[in-house]
Amino acid sequence: MTAHFIGKPQTRVDGPRKVTGDARYAADFNQAGQAYAVIVSATVGLGRVTGIDSAPVERMPGVTAVITHRNAERLPYLPHKAGIDPAVGERLHVLQDDNVRFYGQPVALVIADTLDNAERAAAALHVSYEARQPLVDPTVAQSIVPDGAMVDRSRGDADEAMARASVVIDETYNIARENHNPMEPHATIASWSGDRLTLWSKSQYLVNERAEIAAIFGLPVENVEVICPFIGGGFGTSLRTWPHVTLAALAARHIRRPVKLVLTRRQMFFTTGHRPRTFQRVKLGATPEGRLVGVAHEGTGETSRYEQFTEALTTVTDYLYSCPNVRTQYRLAQLDTSTPNHMRGPGEASGIFALESAMDELSYKLGIDPIELRRRNEPQIDEAENKPFSSRSLMQCYELGAERFGWARRTPEPGSMRDGRLFIGMGAATATYPAFHAPASARVRLLADGMVEVEAAASDMGPGTYTSMTQVAAEFLGLPLEQVRFRLGRSDYPQTPSHGGSWTMASVGSAIRAACLEAQAQAARHAVQDAGSPLSGARMDDLEWSEGRLRRRGDASAGLSYQDIVSRTRVPIEAAGSAQRDPKVAERYSMHSFGAVFAEIAIDPDIGTITVRRIVGAYGIGRVVNPLLARSQCTGGMIGGMGMALMERTVLDPRDGRSVNAHMADYLMPVNLDIPELEAHFVDEVDPHVNPLGVKGLGEIALVGTAPAIANAVFHATGKRMRTLPITIEDILTV
Structure with a gap:
């Protein structure tokens, strides 16, 4: 065999199908005689359904059926959990009882011959409730220790070490809830043939969707087929099998016809997951020379009451820097909301914002260049696991990124760089993500x-x-x-x-x-x-x-x-x-991707606007199969990190848990005019241990370090430390 293609920037083989419209997404697989289903969502945040007046709606033009908890098929919901599902708790049993657990929960399904008729009928359906006050603010919720998870880790005595440290940073960092908002909405078309079910469904995990629906309906797995040749963006929102998939299959069996169900943009804020809101405290103790002597990282993330969603919020702190005394703690705040879900860079993206912001704060307090501080704390091994890294190119990433970014042109004093009347800031941060297999x-x-x-x-x-x-x-x-x-x-x-x-x-x-x-x-x-x-x-x-x-x-x-x-x-x-992966190799090595992200921002001091001018990322990800696609992945991740840093925030009404900005007018994210010059570079890294191809993952790490790099650049521009994301105009003007 002679190598020809791995490592080459090959254009997309499926590109022609996409640009000509030949690529078919879930909602494009229309079936002969199909009906259309529309979900009716709960308008209270907690309580139970006391009445549904379906008779008038059933008489409306084109309406085929109205399904509620009163007439829905009783589904077995056999036990099933994949690695993507929360290990503790039970998924929502849709339309199986009268309980309302969160705002937007499906409480009825209207089926009609056309989408217009289904939408009109769904809007006309009157549902009455016995409502209770939901708890949706994690700042007032009592935190719990997640069940069955190793959430507290320590080595040495971090608290004693920091009590004796010459220099200490002790700060809290908050990150807003985010929703995925991919271009393609969630959609499922369901069709039964006897006891065999075919689903054309948007899914990032077809094998699990097949198994999950089989368990819900009590079917042999081989009786379910899931088809999804293309996905119009996911970011994690389609990893789990959400209630709308069950509802589409339930409706199709109820009326004995294929049924198409597509969520609205607003409904995607209710039942298809979100990045949880998090609260973190990071405490660093160091010598005057910048050597870490103690680190403590405590984090709390939100979850629903019926499931415990956990993510790797504090795990990066265990291995990223050399320190003999480290303590990490992770807790959950149970709320009357739907269950969060994995969103690009889950856990690591949130946790590293706090850690890398704290490291940046420490660098200024010590008067040490932020990159030099990281170099002085570069570990030789994974000190949490006491084993070598399969490969680790973090310092090479910083060297390459600093050169391409022009870090040497940065003056270290906050507020010292100007472009006319604009304040210029430059920030850097580390990125990392496990090399999973x-x-x-x-x-x-x-x-x-x-x-x-x-x-x-x-x-x-x-x-x-x-x-x-x-x-x-x-x-x-x-x-x-x-x-x-x-x-x-x-x-x-x-x-x-x-x-x-x-x-x-x-x-x-x-x-x-x-x-x-x-x-x-x-x-x-x-x-x-x-x-x-x-x-x-x-x-x-x-x-x-x-x-x-x-x-x-x-x-x-x-x-x-x-x-x-x-x-x-x-x-x-x-x-x-x-x-x-050979388990013996996995036991021997700690396997991660690493990167360094650099951001340059400009701030208008009069109106407080923040403009990202440049982002440069350098990554050590093992073998790069396609540099063109890899750079595209990186730039996409950087844009997601921009949204996390400066725009994205889902706001809940404390009275009922309603997402008040569940639409694209008020849920802000970067658009074309926001996108700056983006560069992605890769260090030459050979890792024979991670897998036979020598590749490491890239999709997540490209987002992970971007938000802290931008936040650190804001401090460099203004001297004002922003510890809450997203950073807004109001933050700049009022701090």
């Missing part, structure tokens, strides 16, 4: 026409999965990209983990590599066993694949192509492959 499988099929089909039950929400997996298969088979067709988006393909957590390439890519190698082995066996083959009787050890052709080692002849071999077998050659 999960068991995955793939299938390769060699066809007689020379084409190769590759299948895996993965998803593609935009990072370029179709393209990068095609590159991996073409690389290991030694074929042109045009001869490889990669297929994903079906739950009956070989099983893969969720399309989230930055492990798709590591997991699925490694499985595809294994399947390709097995396909080559099978093809070679056919060639040597075929009496009419020029390689008949050859020893397998004497053969080699090169440029997609099988020949004897050292033989300059053309050899046999895959097409030659399959044409003689007269049936396609099919091979399966799987990959999982």
